[in-house]
Amino acid sequence: MRISTNTFYDLGIGGIQQQSTALLKTQQQVSTGRRMVTPADDPVAAARALDVSQSLAIGQQFDANLDSVTGSLGMEEAILTSVTTLIQDVRTTAVSAGNAALNNSDRATLATELRGRYQELLGLANSTDGNGQYLFAGYRSTTVPFVETAPGTVEYRGDQGQRLMQIGPSRQVAVGDSGAEAFMRIKSADGTSQSLFTTLNNLIVALETPAGGSTQLTGSLNAAMANLDSALDNVLTLRASVGARMREAEAMKGTNEALALQYQQTLSQLQDVDYNKAISDLSRQEMGLEAAQKSYLQVAGLTLFDYL
Amino acid sequence: MGNSILGVGVSALNAAQAGLATSGHNISNASTPGYHRQQITQSTNVPQFTGAGYIGQGVHVDTVKRAYSQFLDNQVLQAQTQSSQLDAYYAQIQQLDNILADANIGLSPALQEFFSGVNDVAADPASTPSRQSLLGGAEALVARFHALDRRFQDIRDGVNAQLASSVGVINAYAQQLAGLNNKIALAQGNGQPPNDLLDQRDQLVAELNREIRVTTVKQDDGSYSLFIGSGQALVVGDRALALAAAPALDDPQRLDVAYVTEGTQMVLPQDSLTGGNLGGLLAFRSETLDSAQNTLGRVAIGLAQTFNDQHRLGMDLNGNMGGDFFSVANPTVIPGKGNSGATASVTIGDASQLTIADYHLQYDGVNWSLFKAGTGEPVAMSGAGTAASPFSADGLSIVITNTPAAGDSFLIQPTRNGARNFDVRISDPARIAAAAPIRTTTSLGNTGSARIGAASVESAANLPLPNDITLTYDSATNQFDVSGAVPAVAPLSYSDGSTLRFNGINLVISGTPANGDQFVVSTNSDGVGDNRNALILAGLQTRNTLAGGTASYQGAYSQLVSEVGNKTREVETGAKAQESLVAQTRQTQQSLSGVNLDEEAANLLRYQQAYQAAGKLIQVADRLFNTLLSLGNG
Numbered sequence: 010m011r012i013s014t015n016t017f018y019d020l021g022i023g024g025i026q027q028q029s030t031a032l033l034k035t036q037q038q039v040s041t042g043r044r045m046v047t048p049a050d051d052p053v054a055a056a057r058a059l060d061v062s063q064s065l066a067i068g069q070q071f072d073a074n075l076d077s078v079t080g081s082l083g084m085e086e087a088i089l090t091s092v093t094t095l096i097q098d099v100r101t102t103a104v105s106a107g108n109a110a111l112n113n114s115d116r117a118t119l120a121t122e123l124r125g126r127y128q129e130l131l132g133l134a135n136s137t138d139g140n141g142q143y144l145f146a147g148y149r150s151t152t153v154p155f156v157e158t159a160p161g162t163v164e165y166r167g168d169q170g171q172r173l174m175q176i177g178p179s180r181q182v183a184v185g186d187s188g189a190e191a192f193m194r195i196k197s198a199d200g201t202s203q204s205l206f207t208t209l210n211n212l213i214v215a216l217e218t219p220a221g222g223s224t225q226l227t228g229s230l231n232a233a234m235a236n237l238d239s240a241l242d243n244v245l246t247l248r249a250s251v252g253a254r255m256r257e258a259e260a261m262k263g264t265n266e267a268l269a270l271q272y273q274q275t276l277s278q279l280q281d282v283d284y285n286k287a288i289s290d291l292s293r294q295e296m297g298l299e300a301a302q303k304s305y306l307q308v309a310g311l312t313l314f315d316y317l
Numbered sequence: 318m319g320n321s322i323l324g325v326g327v328s329a330l331n332a333a334q335a336g337l338a339t340s341g342h343n344i345s346n347a348s349t350p351g352y353h354r355q356q357i358t359q360s361t362n363v364p365q366f367t368g369a370g371y372i373g374q375g376v377h378v379d380t381v382k383r384a385y386s387q388f389l390d391n392q393v394l395q396a397q398t399q400s401s402q403l404d405a406y407y408a409q410i411q412q413l414d415n416i417l418a419d420a421n422i423g424l425s426p427a428l429q430e431f432f433s434g435v436n437d438v439a440a441d442p443a444s445t446p447s448r449q450s451l452l453g454g455a456e457a458l459v460a461r462f463h464a465l466d467r468r469f470q471d472i473r474d475g476v477n478a479q480l481a482s483s484v485g486v487i488n489a490y491a492q493q494l495a496g497l498n499n500k501i502a503l504a505q506g507n508g509q510p511p512n513d514l515l516d517q518r519d520q521l522v523a524e525l526n527r528e529i530r531v532t533t534v535k536q537d538d539g540s541y542s543l544f545i546g547s548g549q550a551l552v553v554g555d556r557a558l559a560l561a562a563a564p565a566l567d568d569p570q571r572l573d574v575a576y577v578t579e580g581t582q583m584v585l586p587q588d589s590l591t592g593g594n595l596g597g598l599l600a601f602r603s604e605t606l607d608s609a610q611n612t613l614g615r616v617a618i619g620l621a622q623t624f625n626d627q628h629r630l631g632m633d634l635n636g637n638m639g640g641d642f643f644s645v646a647n648p649t650v651i652p653g654k655g656n657s658g659a660t661a662s663v664t665i666g667d668a669s670q671l672t673i674a675d676y677h678l679q680y681d682g683v684n685w686s687l688f689k690a691g692t693g694e695p696v697a698m699s700g701a702g703t704a705a706s707p708f709s710a711d712g713l714s715i716v717i718t719n720t721p722a723a724g725d726s727f728l729i730q731p732t733r734n735g736a737r738n739f740d741v742r743i744s745d746p747a748r749i750a751a752a753a754p755i756r757t758t759t760s761l762g763n764t765g766s767a768r769i770g771a772a773s774v775e776s777a778a779n780l781p782l783p784n785d786i787t788l789t790y791d792s793a794t795n796q797f798d799v800s801g802a803v804p805a806v807a808p809l810s811y812s813d814g815s816t817l818r819f820n821g822i823n824l825v826i827s828g829t830p831a832n833g834d835q836f837v838v839s840t841n842s843d844g845v846g847d848n849r850n851a852l853i854l855a856g857l858q859t860r861n862t863l864a865g866g867t868a869s870y871q872g873a874y875s876q877l878v879s880e881v882g883n884k885t886r887e888v889e890t891g892a893k894a895q896e897s898l899v900a901q902t903r904q905t906q907q908s909l910s911g912v913n914l915d916e917e918a919a920n921l922l923r924y925q926q927a928y929q930a931a932g933k934l935i936q937v938a939d940r941l942f943n944t945l946l947s948l949g950n951g
Contacts, residue, residue: 011913012908013908015907016907023900049411049886062425073436074440077441147844150443168841170771174852175436
């Protein structure tokens with residue numbers, strides 16, 4: 010077959026260009042560390058990589074939420090521990106007030122001590138987190154939840170909401186409890202609810218009243234102790250719930266970490282270049298390019314005009 | 318005697334000279350594009366009859382023939398025009414492919430940032446800094462959509478510009494070809510083929526083929542007639558017709574290729590124009606660019622509408638119901654030229670039903686019908702087209718006003734400008750509706766063990782609540798009497814843990830209520846720590862809200878990336894394959910028509926020797942004559 014001079018040049022240059030293009034592509038892969046220089050290199054993997062990146066980012070969000078949850082629940086746990094101790098102390102005082110040997114002024118002294126504890130309880134119930142938001146106000150976190158409207162009467166100004174946070178793809182957990190559940194809705198003997206403040210106040214008033222007949226005092230003390238027991242039960246139940254939530258948060262943290270690792274591995278498989286393969290491709294293509302260039306020079310140098 | 322030998326010698330000399338000149342011409346034009354090598358054809362002169370036989374009278378050159386095969390040249394043209402189309406398509410689609418997955422300009426990082434902001438508000442709804450950061454993320458998302466749309470628009474403008482310049486180039490070639498046709502017809506009148514002019518004309522046809530596929534028909538007088546598209550004549554004899562880039566019939570923003578005939582521009586059906594640069598640009602625009610921009614628009618519109626719908630169900634820091642968070646772009650409606658006064662106004666009904674097609678709405682005198690642009694597939698519409706009962710199809714809501722006339726038509730582009738007109742409508746952080754609009758209370762005076770759960774809302778029609786709603790349990794009927802509800806609500810029967818629904822509110826009461834226990838639903842005043850709506854908004858990120866419930870926002874965008882990526886790869890592979898086909902056909906054509914310098918060198922030697930031999934012959938003829946002359950002497 011006849012070969013024209015143009016064909017010699019076209020084929021030679023064409024070969025060199027092909028080798029250069031392949032070499033450049035491999036070089037880009039190696040320098041960026043990415044297997045896909047553009048999505049066209051592997052469209053399905055490119056789309057999947059975007060989806061997996063989103064899942065990874067959402068997982069990180071859950072982690073941040075979990076830290077916040079653990080923090081909030083820890084704070085609530087600490088407050089409730091103090092409240093538990095307080096109730097137990099008050100109960101002890103109530104028991105000792107039943108001692109027949111005490112006189113009015115002794116009981117008045119106890120009452121004064123209890124007044125102090127009353128204020129302490131009010132303070133605990135109005136605790137804030139680090140950002141100035143009240144822990145036991147439900148959704149009304151910038152409103153003071155417990156307000157003493159008249160001496161001995163405490164009104165709950167918060168609501169009964171519980172804030173939830175997303176800690177997993179389909180799992181939400183409550184990060185607090187409303188003041189109503191913790192301090193106001195305490196079942197008393199007749200089935201209705203009585204707040205802890207009212208119980209405490211009744212006890213104080215009973216101790217401050219000069220004892221007319223000891224039966225009245227005993228009755229009040231018994232009622233107070235029954236309510237205090239109920240309040241203690243309530244707080245302990247709440248603490249158990251908080252503890253369970255904290256355990257769940259811990260467990261979720263572990264699950265999320267494992268999941269994040271999976272996502273990262275998948276992402277790496279999709280996106281990262283295999284350096285071994287790429288570098289050996291690189292040296293092979295370099296050799297190919299050199300061979301194309303050298304052979305072109307040799308062939309192009311042959312012409313009959315040299316011999317005329 | 319000597320006379321005829323001299324004549325033979327001279328004829329040989331002339332032939333050798335012609336051969337040398339032709340070889341020289343071949344050598345100097347070895348790399349001229351479109352050159353076909355030329356050869357002289359020589360034949361013997363008429364012999365002279367003598368008693369001793371027929372004496373040959375030498376040689377004459379018949380013609381200079383070019384080594385041309387129409388079949389081989391045509392093969393190269395066909396391959397080249399397809400290759401030019403694929404190259405043009407690839408150059409355009411590559412730009413698109415690079416934008417979409419770029420970490421700096423792609424959509425995914427901005428989408429993720431935005432939803433991180435929503436999650437931050439869900440974590441701490443009362444905090445102004447986290448609300449501010451959500452607004453910042455929303456602005457960044459808007460900016461990203463706008464930047465992407467601008468790139469799409471730039472590419473679209475680039476296609477228009479290249480279309481116009483390609484049309485200009487085609488017209489210039491057509492003019493030149495007409496001129497050449499004329500010259501060739503004149504030159505051929507002399508009886509010999511004007512090889513170099515023919516080469517020039519063939520080269521022009523080859524260059525024209527790179528712009529658009531042409532069909533060539535050779536006429537009897539030697540001129541070429543060229544046809545494009547579905548048979549429109551571009552060059553006939555020495556007359557050239559022209560193409561023009563004119564606004565499309567249904568969309569004035571778009572340039573289409575038109576045919577100029579008798580002074581008017583007739584827009585050609587664009588899918589009949591294939592091959593070459595022009596074919597590549599047109600195919601890219603209709604197959605890839607339009608649907609890619611529409612897909613991006615659909616993501617923007619879907620995100621805006623679904624986010625707004627949920628945002629409106631929430632309550633902001635000021636105690637007001639949430640308004641629109643994003644602005645939802647309205648579909649573009651372009652009335653046809655020559656419409657009567659009828660107007661069509663189109664809004665987005667249900668974003669999850671939107672497709673990525675454009676539509677033609679047409680009136681035939683009796684009924685309105687809807688067709689998909691491009692394929693012409695009919696789409697069923699429900700409704701009557703009035704404001705009370707709009708036409709409804711594929712997520713669109715169409716209202717026609719004024720009286721239409723037969724032949725009225727509208728082009729509807731539902732999602733084309735979806736990304737461009739995507740915007741944030743809130744600038745005050747307090748207006749982010751993170752809270753739910755209602756709260757529930759289990760009365761402290763209750764004696765039963767039942768508790769009411771946090772309520773949710775599915776419609777904002779009866780909100781905010783004008784007054785508190787109280788549910789009182791009646792153990793005789795196992796029902797709740799509902800008081801304070803506007804509109805009023807009949808008693809609801811109770812079953813532990815089931816959902817009670819009224820006036821757009823859903824709530825769950827579980828446990829055992831005692832007779833007379835009360836549960837109150839009231840407006841969520843001062844509920845600044847409530848994040849219920851923010852949680853639902855954050856959850857939108859992973860819900861399948863688009864494309865009939867099959868894709869999330871990121872999912873729909875990933876589909877776009879993958880589709881464009883696939884098409885790019887397809888075009889790239891096609892272009893490479895076509896390139897090697899072009900190389901092969903060119904090689905075959907060159908093996909016949911190309912100049913081989915070594916061969917020409919050998920030819921030079923050959924003709925040179927023939928010239929020298931012919932010169933020797935003349936010398937001998939001269940000696941013979943001198944001999945004759947000297948016979949007379951002495």
